[in-house]
Amino acid sequence: MKKLINSVDTVLSESLSGFVRAHADIVVLGDEGKFVRRRHVQKGKVALISGGGAGHEPLHAGFVGHGMLDAACPGQVFTSPTPDQMLAAAEAVDGGAGTLFIVKNYEGDVMNFEMAAEMAAGPVARVLTDDDVAVESSTWSTGRRGVAGTLVVEKIVGAAAEAGYDLEACKALGDRVNAETRSMGVALTSCTVPAAGRPTFAIGEDEMEMGVGIHGEPGRRRVKLAPAMEIAEEMTGAILRDLGNASGRPALLLVNGFGGTPAMELYLMYDNAARVLEREGVRIARSAVGNYVTSLDMAGCSITLTLLDDEMSRLWDARVHTAALRWGM
Numbered sequence: 001m002k003k004l005i006n007s008v009d010t011v012l013s014e015s016l017s018g019f020v021r022a023h024a025d026i027v028v029l030g031d032e033g034k035f036v037r038r039r040h041v042q043k044g045k046v047a048l049i050s051g052g053g054a055g056h057e058p059l060h061a062g063f064v065g066h067g068m069l070d071a072a073c074p075g076q077v078f079t080s081p082t083p084d085q086m087l088a089a090a091e092a093v094d095g096g097a098g099t100l101f102i103v104k105n106y107e108g109d110v111m112n113f114e115m116a117a118e119m120a121a122g123p124v125a126r127v128l129t130d131d132d133v134a135v136e137s138s139t140w141s142t143g144r145r146g147v148a149g150t151l152v153v154e155k156i157v158g159a160a161a162e163a164g165y166d167l168e169a170c171k172a173l174g175d176r177v178n179a180e181t182r183s184m185g186v187a188l189t190s191c192t193v194p195a196a197g198r199p200t201f202a203i204g205e206d207e208m209e210m211g212v213g214i215h216g217e218p219g220r221r222r223v224k225l226a227p228a229m230e231i232a233e234e235m236t237g238a239i240l241r242d243l244g245n246a247s248g249r250p251a252l253l254l255v256n257g258f259g260g261t262p263a264m265e266l267y268l269m270y271d272n273a274a275r276v277l278e279r280e281g282v283r284i285a286r287s288a289v290g291n292y293v294t295s296l297d298m299a300g301c302s303i304t305l306t307l308l309d310d311e312m313s314r315l316w317d318a319r320v321h322t323a324a325l326r327w328g329m
Contacts, residue, residue: 015054016033016036022323026065034073035072037071038069038093041092041095047093048068048070048100048157049072051072051075053215054074055078059150064323067159067322068155068159069322070093072089078215081112084116086101090122098122098125099123099125100157102174105129105142105145106145125168127174128178129147129178130144130178131147131178135220145217148292149181149182151293153174155316160315181304181306186231186302187219187299188208189298191216191259191295200216203222209222214258228268232275233276235302239305246305247281249307249308250285252306253270253273253286253288254287254289254292255269256292257290257291259291259297270287292324
């Protein structure tokens with residue numbers, strides 16, 4: 001294992017320290033490093049909080065700021081944050097209009113956020129993201145996994161909260177965005193968790209894992225490496241079959257890197273996926289390409305498609321100022 005670290009025991013704390021130093025105009029670190037929050041707490045708005053295991057950066061801390069999350073709770077690598085982290089974050093960013101937890105569908109995340117909601121003093125609602133079409137259940141989930149579509153929910157609902165939507169409206173919108181979002185990933189290599197010191201799974205030089213999860217969980221099947229267009233066709237085909245009739249609908253196309261894939265290859269995959277979708281009558285109205293929901297150093301990518309309406313498009317376009325997403329400034 002070759003990694004730029006001092007100790008496997010301090011990877012997360014040192015990374016968070018560097019993150020808040022680098023983006024001190026946007027975020028601060030909560031007490032005992034339990035959470036990252038916006039530097040300026042917004043009174044009178046719904047507070048959005050998400051979280052999950054480290055190793056998926058910039059998710060979630062990278063999306064804390066104006067127009068997105070108010071706080072993010074980082075767990076150890078690929079490990080859910082604890083209820084006391086979530087509760088502390090909720091108390092720190094409470095603006096008096098309630099709290100919305102945005103939770104990826106992994107058993108640890110779901111259980112711990114539920115416990116935090118039960119302990120919270122004010123009104124709390126939850127949006128559960130489960131956009132992965134690869135498998136119906138996996139190593140750490142009952143039902144579909146929440147993956148890169150979580151970013152889309154956080155952006156659109158974050159803009160709504162900033163615009164003054166109440167808690168009930170934010171939750172309804174988040175559920176609607178999640179229902180219109182599907183994702184699928186492919187891995188060319190494994191990732192290496194620092195504490196383990198070795199790849200999470202073994203894969204041949206001429207193989208890929210189709211439908212892999214963001215923790216390296218098994219996908220649909222192990223197959224021989226194929227040209228990018230064939231990969232894009234299988235991934236977008238699975239997404240479209242699950243979404244139903246997407247022809248003629250405006251859509252957001254997100255090609256997300258898993259941490260070890262060059263931008264050149266991500267844009268190549270975007271081009272291939274866009275060609276397939278346009279051939280099927282999908283109108284690509286919004287786009288994003290880059291490393292947003294990673295899996296440490298895994299080579300591969302995911303494709304996410306969100307079918308948009310006018311409200312969702314307007315909120316996606318709204319001003320955002322976070323470490324990982326900035327526009328409309």
